[in-house]
Amino acid sequence: MKTTPNYIAAPDRYTKMEYRRSGRSGLKLPAVSLGLWHNFGSVDRYENYHAIALAAFDAGVTHFDLANNYGPVPGSAETNFGRIMRESLHPYRDELIISTKAGYTMWDGPYGDWGSRKYLLASLDASLRRMGLDYVDIFYSHRPDLETPLEETMGALSDAVRQGKALYAAISNYNDEQTRAAVEILRRNGTPCLIHQAKYSMFVRRPEEGLLDTLEREGVGLIAFSPLAQGLLTDRYLHGVPADSRAAREVFLHRSDLTPELLAKISRLNAIAVGRKQTLAEMALAWLLKDCRVTSVLIGASSVGQLHDNLKALAAPDFTTGELEAIEAVLK
Numbered sequence: 639m640k641t642t643p644n645y646i647a648a649p650d651r652y653t654k655m656e657y658r659r660s661g662r663s664g665l666k667l668p669a670v671s672l673g674l675w676h677n678f679g680s681v682d683r684y685e686n687y688h689a690i691a692l693a694a695f696d697a698g699v700t701h702f703d704l705a706n707n708y709g710p711v712p713g714s715a716e717t718n719f720g721r722i723m724r725e726s727l728h729p730y731r732d733e734l735i736i737s738t739k740a741g742y743t744m745w746d747g748p749y750g751d752w753g754s755r756k757y758l759l760a761s762l763d764a765s766l767r768r769m770g771l772d773y774v775d776i777f778y779s780h781r782p783d784l785e786t787p788l789e790e791t792m793g794a795l796s797d798a799v800r801q802g803k804a805l806y807a808a809i810s811n812y813n814d815e816q817t818r819a820a821v822e823i824l825r826r827n828g829t830p831c832l833i834h835q836a837k838y839s840m841f842v843r844r845p846e847e848g849l850l851d852t853l854e855r856e857g858v859g860l861i862a863f864s865p866l867a868q869g870l871l872t873d874r875y876l877h878g879v880p881a882d883s884r885a886a887r888e889v890f891l892h893r894s895d896l897t898p899e900l901l902a903k904i905s906r907l908n909a910i911a912v913g914r915k916q917t918l919a920e921m922a923l924a925w926l927l928k929d930c931r932v933t934s935v936l937i938g939a940s941s942v943g944q945l946h947d948n949l950k951a952l953a954a955p956d957f958t959t960g961e962l963e964a965i966e967a968v969l970k
């Protein structure tokens with residue numbers, strides 16, 4: 639049965655989104671991208687995540703981010719995204735930027751983890767099969783591997799590009815020093831690093847300690863993952879832990895993370911957002927996007943409503959000095 643809702647590919651989709659160049663590459667990404675780490679697995683409802691993906695595309699979100707292990711079960715987010723492609727988005731392949739990664743545990747034995755050429759290239763083939771794609775747009779080394787020569791890991795990315803299985807090479811979770819070395823090797827290989835996917839939010843400021851400067855100097859973009867700190871930087875937990883929330887699932891976010899101190903900070907940030915006539919989620923995303931070195935914020939959403947709320951960050955008023963100082967006072 640065909641399940642394509644009739645609102646797919648709204649004619650005005652590209653007027654609603656801002657597109658930012660990734661570093662000094664030729665590729666522009668939507669300021670808001672959609673990640674499929676959660677909510678697209680075999681435990682989730684097809685009707686819900688299918689609607690989220692189409693609503694995103696309809697709003698100009700051209701970039702969908704995956705990894706081999708997204709689910710649960712690992713691999714199921716790619717399989718499910720493959721179904722969305724087949725049933726709905728296939729005609730728009732040239733309008734989409736689809737990424738995947740390898741680097742975390744995917745299968746048993748010594749060749750299903752970390753950064754060997756053996757793992758990365760086999761994993762990419764498996765990802766393409768699951769999604770039913772000929773190529774991905776971006777292929778990431780998901781994390782650095784201190785036991786594998788960086789030349790081997792980067793060489794695998796470069797060969798994936800040369801083989802036409804990926805259009806661009808990229809890295810994730812590399813620190814500043816590792817990033818400089820990886821960028822240099824990829825450039826020497828003739829397959830420059832497109833983008834770095836780093837954890838960055840009001841609550842996680844690490845990229846400000848050198849990485850953002852390095853990326854700007856090297857002409858590499860930054861895409862900020864978990865920009866809402868997995869939902870903490872929203873109004874989700876202001877009045878308890880909803881049964882359908884990530885914290886209630888107790889896997890990647892835990893009830894015990896919600897300390898009284900953290901909840902007090904979230905409430906104070908929420909009050910600043912209300913003063914700006916925004917939700918906290920909108921403000922947290924706008925706060926990242928005020929830095930033009932941030933190519934895109936890579937959100938997750940468990941409903942179309944959350945997605946639409948997050949997209950309103952694009953229409954956010956500029957921050958006043960007073961607001962920025964008030965935010966820093968809460969975060970310090």
Ligand SMILES: NC(=O)c1ccc[n+]([C@@H]2O[C@H](COP(=O)([O-])OP(=O)(O)OC[C@H]3O[C@@H](n4cnc5c(N)ncnc54)[C@H](OP(=O)(O)O)[C@@H]3O)[C@@H](O)[C@H]2O)c1
Pocket residue numbers: 672673674675676677703704780810811835836862863864865866867868869870872873874882883884885919936937938939940943944945947948
């Ligand atoms: N490279 C890496 O190592 C790495 C690691 C992690 C993530 N990522 C990428 O980053 C993407 C996003 O990560 P993330 O899911 O942690 O991002 P996030 O945007 O920080 O958190 C998303 C979660 O926050 C809640 N939420 C979102 N919008 C909301 C709103 N407007 N109001 C209230 N709650 C809202 C939802 O949780 P509920 O389920 O509670 O509704 C949603 O699933 C992933 O899908 C993946 O592509 C990459």
